[in-house]
Amino acid sequence: MTLQTVLLVAAALFSVGLYGALSQQVVVMVMMGLELMLNGLILAAAGFWWFLAPDPSGQVLLLVIIVAMTVEMAVGFAVATALHRVRRVDMTDMAADLSR
Amino acid sequence: MITHVAFWALAVIAVLAGAAVFIVNSMARASYSLAVSFICVGLQVLLLQQNYVGVVTILMMVMEMAIMAVYMVMFMGMNPALMPMSMVHDKRHALAVSIAVFVLLATGVLLEPWPARRGTPPDDVTAALGEELMGPKMLVMAAVGVVMAVTIVAGVVLAAHRGRYDRFGDDLRRRPARDPQPGGVGR
Amino acid sequence: MSDPSVRVVAPLWVLAAAGLLGLLVLAAAVLDGALSARAAGADVRTGLTRPIGEVARLMRQRRRVTVAADTLLWRVGGAGLLVMAMMIVTVVPLGDWTLFDLDVGVVWFNAMDVLAWAFVWLTGWGANSAYSLVGGYRFLAHGLGYELPLMFALVAPAVAASSLNVGTIAAAQQGLWFVVWMPVAFLVFCMGVLAIAVWGPFSPALGPDVAGGVSVELSGVDRLLFLSGRYALLAAGAAFAVPMFLGGGAGPLLPAWVWVLVKTLALLAVFVWLRRHLPAARPDLFMEVGWVVLLPAVLLQDLLVAGIALGRS
Numbered sequence: 394m395t396l397q398t399v400l401l402v403a404a405a406l407f408s409v410g411l412y413g414a415l416s417q418q419v420v421v422m423v424m425m426g427l428e429l430m431l432n433g434l435i436l437a438a439a440g441f442w443w444f445l446a447p448d449p450s451g452q453v454l455l456l457v458i459i460v461a462m463t464v465e466m467a468v469g470f471a472v473a474t475a476l477h478r479v480r481r482v483d484m485t486d487m488a489a490d491l492s493r
Numbered sequence: 494m495i496t497h498v499a500f501w502a503l504a505v506i507a508v509l510a511g512a513a514v515f516i517v518n519s520m521a522r523a524s525y526s527l528a529v530s531f532i533c534v535g536l537q538v539l540l541l542q543q544n545y546v547g548v549v550t551i552l553m554m555v556m557e558m559a560i561m562a563v564y565m566v567m568f569m570g571m572n573p574a575l576m577p578m579s580m581v582h583d584k585r586h587a588l589a590v591s592i593a594v595f596v597l598l599a600t601g602v603l604l605e606p607w608p609a610r611r612g613t614p615p616d617d618v619t620a621a622l623g624e625e626l627m628g629p630k631m632l633v634m635a636a637v638g639v640v641m642a643v644t645i646v647a648g649v650v651l652a653a654h655r656g657r658y659d660r661f662g663d664d665l666r667r668r669p670a671r672d673p674q675p676g677g678v679g680r
Numbered sequence: 681m682s683d684p685s686v687r688v689v690a691p692l693w694v695l696a697a698a699g700l701l702g703l704l705v706l707a708a709a710v711l712d713g714a715l716s717a718r719a720a721g722a723d724v725r726t727g728l729t730r731p732i733g734e735v736a737r738l739m740r741q742r743r744r745v746t747v748a749a750d751t752l753l754w755r756v757g758g759a760g761l762l763v764m765a766m767m768i769v770t771v772v773p774l775g776d777w778t779l780f781d782l783d784v785g786v787v788w789f790n791a792m793d794v795l796a797w798a799f800v801w802l803t804g805w806g807a808n809s810a811y812s813l814v815g816g817y818r819f820l821a822h823g824l825g826y827e828l829p830l831m832f833a834l835v836a837p838a839v840a841a842s843s844l845n846v847g848t849i850a851a852a853q854q855g856l857w858f859v860v861w862m863p864v865a866f867l868v869f870c871m872g873v874l875a876i877a878v879w880g881p882f883s884p885a886l887g888p889d890v891a892g893g894v895s896v897e898l899s900g901v902d903r904l905l906f907l908s909g910r911y912a913l914l915a916a917g918a919a920f921a922v923p924m925f926l927g928g929g930a931g932p933l934l935p936a937w938v939w940v941l942v943k944t945l946a947l948l949a950v951f952v953w954l955r956r957h958l959p960a961a962r963p964d965l966f967m968e969v970g971w972v973v974l975l976p977a978v979l980l981q982d983l984l985v986a987g988i989a990l991g992r993s
Contacts, residue, residue: 416587677965
């Protein structure tokens with residue numbers, strides 16, 4: 394367990410999440426991809442904190458990432474619900490079409 | 494030694510479970526494999542001595558994925574578990590981009606001359622985090638609080654389809670409110 | 681980091697802790713059997729042996745198979761409740777000994793109790809049966825109502841002891857038990873324990889109106905694991921309430937660990953007894969009760985506790 398290995402694992406998680414966020418069609422699945430990317434960020438931030446600068450202030454960054462995740466989820470679910478209610482779609486491609 | 498083994502086992506499970514999210518064709522399995530990935534990362538954060546953040550990650554993400562599963566079942570218009578079908582677009586480019594990003598990140602990680610460790614961890618990491626948040630980083634805490642409150646309001650506004658006029662009538666005088674699902678307090 | 685009043689024991693003691701939890705489960709099941717027999721007007725003694733007969737019956741029963749069940753998730757959900765209870769017990773100090781002296785033990789309990797959302801819903805989902813899925817959704821609806829009040833109820837003792845370590849919180853109540861001056865938090869915590877065990881008022885997820893809800897298709901060993909998991913969660917919740925609200929091992933004459941067990945058993949008996957004495961909380965109605973009544977009540981309790989803690993320091 395060194396900084397490099399932690400960051401490599403984080404990079405792998407980030408890339409898998411990126412693939413999902415780019416390729417998935419359903420809004421909820423895109424959100425899962427984004428979550429996985431943020432998951433990688435959490436690990437990377439924790440690794441930086443422990444191996445480079447284990448002072449108290451570094452942990453605040455992790456807390457901010459977690460908050461970003463909750464906000465992303467809450468607003469994502471709300472938008473998915475609103476989109477479904479108004480347009481009856483659950484796919485990003487259809488949502489991108491102009492009103493039919 | 495045990496830490497290393499645990500770290501690598503968790504790392505492998507985290508990445509595999511993360512990949513499984515986009516491979517399995519069951520909505521429940523996809524949501525909960527993401528939860529497994531988060532639990533592994535939370536435990537790794539525990540290994541990196543940040544107990545509070547690690548446990549909070551597990552706490553939040555399991556809850557979130559329980560909700561996520563409900564939304565998946567609700568919004569996956571075509572059920573991939575019942576009729577296997579590809580729900581992806583532009584798969585090749587997405588794969589190429591993500592592999593390129595991984596290679597780029599990995600090269601950076603391996604080639605960068607990382608600086609030596611600066612400082613030592615505080616005795617009580619959690620208490621130090623709390624004091625930091627309530628002291629020098631108060632601005633972060635204040636901003637986070639406002640952002641969360643705004644998120645709650647925005648989420649409700651976006652998702653609610655009935656306003657107070659629907660509930661209380663045009664003159665807002667109707668009591669009790671007319672709800673499709675009456676609440677337990679009898680408002 | 682660790683509290684001097686609590687000693688970490690060797691990892692092998694985890695077996696003893698599991699055995700102790702098993703005994704508590706047995707005690708709870710026997711008590712429930714006796715109370716059931718009394719409620720049915722039968723001889724109480726027939727009820728005492730019923731749990732043992734039930735275990736023997738379920739061990740021999742053949743597994744029921746449903747069409748297109750998600751077996752992996754189903755089994756994970758059914759066995760998960762027991763694992764959850766075990767994980768909760770690891771941070772509960774038994775007098776002076778603890779298995780896992782985590783500095784954020786309270787958050788650990790919270791993280792484990794949230795797993796109930798996953799496990800109960802998965803049990804409902806995995807069977808691929810309409811009624812069991814209805815039960816799973818009922819539990820999640822309860823969860824949205826009870827989880828936030830439960831979280832804020834856990835905050836109160838942590839603030840009063842200015843620590844998230846369970847041992848330190850127990851040690852902070854030498855003079856006055858927390859239950860005395862934070863009764864609202866204690867009651868909400870007990871409600872949360874009943875809820876994660878899908879017990880008493882929170883049993884609509886297993887209700888007879890949906891043919892047994894989550895557990896409708898469970899049979900044999902799976903059913904045994906699920907049911908004993910519910911009792912184990914009741915026991916683990918009662919055990920966790922002891923250091924949080926009931927003064928830990930504080931008490932006259934007897935050694936600390938005996939007191940912890942006595943208090944746990946007493947609270948567990950109350951939980952089991954409550955099953956027949958509280959009305960079912962309908963998930964749709966309970967949601968508003970949770971958010972409009974319980975949450976503000978607990979927040980006020982937290983404010984009060986924070987004020988007192990500030991005044992004392």
